[in-house]
Each structure stands twice: as structure tokens, then as C-alpha cells.
Amino acid sequence: MEIHILDDLIREGKIDEAIEIIRLISENKDESYLEVLLNNLKATDNNILRNEIAIALSDIGNEKAVDILIGVLIHPKTTGSRGTLLYALENFDYTAHIFTIAGFIGSSSLEVSMQAFLLLEYVIDELSDKQKEQCKSILESTFKNTENEILKEALELLE
Template sequence: MKKNERLDRLIIEGKIEEAIKTIQFIGDTKDGSYMNTLIMHLKSTENNKLRNDIALALSDLGDRIAVEPLIEVLVHPKTKGSRGTLLYALENLDYRSHIETITGFIGEDTLEASMQSLLLLENIVDCLSDLEKERCRNIIKPKLKSNNEMLEEALELLK
């Protein structure tokens, strides 16, 4: 049995803890041969713990191919309330083209997701064009009514 098939079987059979150990090993060893299998299960799983561990392994692999699937899962309604780790996983990847989507989570969802979004913005704010900064400001400004300090901090970063 191929190693990708073994991981598939573990997940399909509901052997989540064993699958997670394998996924963590994949991240530790940076075995890129699992990329497609990890992405497939990232998108399809309803298990938050499994999804988070897959996201972290994808982050460890560091391949730009993982950015789009992570963003796709991040914005999906099924991840509401459990987006912090997905956002954290983007930190090692080139997420700049999605900064507006990420900025949208500042002051939204959970405190963890909001803080991680702010951190991601802070990490690349100096690389953003004036237009990108303006777009991010326009995402934040309507939310200021909520009197959230993170929103004000984000606006300050974008000046």
C-alpha cells in the first residue's frame, strides 16, 4: 500500500489520532509527496482538529500550492469559529495576494482569528502597495463602530 493511500485509509476509517500522528510526521519531515492528499482532506474534512493539523503540515511543507486551498477553507462557513490555526498556517507562506481576505477577519470571528489576521497584516504591511493598503483600510473602516482596538491598530498600521 502506498503511503498516501495509507493516510487516506486512516482518515476514511475514522482513525483520526493515528492519521494526525502521520500528518505531524509529514510536516516534521517536510515530505512534499503528500501535498495533494493533504489538500484533498483539508478541503473535505469536517473534523476541526484534523483540519488544523493538516493546515500546520501544509505550512511546514512551505509550498505556495497550499495557499489557495487554505484560503478556500478559511472563508468557508464550516470553519467559522475555528479559523485561528488556518490563519496561523499562512504565516510561512506567501499570502500577500489574499491580504484583503485576511484583513476581513480582523475584528471578526474569534479573538484568536482576529489577532492572527492582524499579525499577518503586520508582517507584510511594509510590502503592500498604496492601493492594497487603501483596500484594506476600506475593509476595516465600516467595522470601527464596534470599537475594537485591533481594528484601530490595523488602521494605524496601514497609514
């Protein structure tokens, strides 16, 4: 299968066919599609396609995906569909972005809040005291008036 076929399918709006190919890429952990996946992750406004690409990138496991996943995560176009993007980060070293991730812990979306909390929990032992304090400060300032059990748990975890 030629790499440009995936780009063509996406450009032509044949999303279901593109997703079939993306799932094969994911299953085979085929790194030859890495750049195509990264470019389409950034470019697409289709939440379903974006989620499939994020999962494929996670399965492939190439660290090049981290910065792009974070960039897409914080982009306004992903408001309301960030849970899978956070989930996709699990297979990577995302500690350099822990402050960005912490900012999603008090989200009004349970999925987003929980996934961000889990990412923090996975790396808590690797964080310095200074990083923990910064995460705590982010949570306290961002979610001053928020009553959220996950947020409370995150603050306890950072103690």
C-alpha cells in the same frame, strides 16, 4: 509508508492515527503527501484534523497550499476555528489574499483577529498605497460599529 494509508485512516474515522502520520509528514516536510493533505484539508469537517493538516502544509511550505487554505478559511464550515488556518499562512506568500485576511481583523474571536492582524503587519511594507487604502476601506466598512483594539491598531498601521 504508502500515501493511501493516510486517506484510509481518515475515511475510517481513525483520526488519532491519521494525526500521528500527519505530524511525521510535517516533521519531515514530506511533499509526497501534498495532494493527500490538500484534498483532506478541503474535505474534512473535523476541526482538529483540519488544524493538523494546515500546520503540516505550512511546515512543508509548498505555495500550492495558499489558495486552498484561503478557500477553507472563508468557508462557513470553519466559522469558530479559523485561527490556525490564518497561522498556517505565515510561511507563505499570501499578499494576493491580503484583502480576504484583512476582513478577519475585527473578528469577535481574539485569536482570529490577532492572527489576521499579524499577517497584515508582516507584509505591510510590501503593500502599495492603493492596497493599504483598500484594506483600510474593508476594515472600516466591515466593522463600522465594532469597538476592538486590534482593529484600531490595524487602522493606525494602514495610515
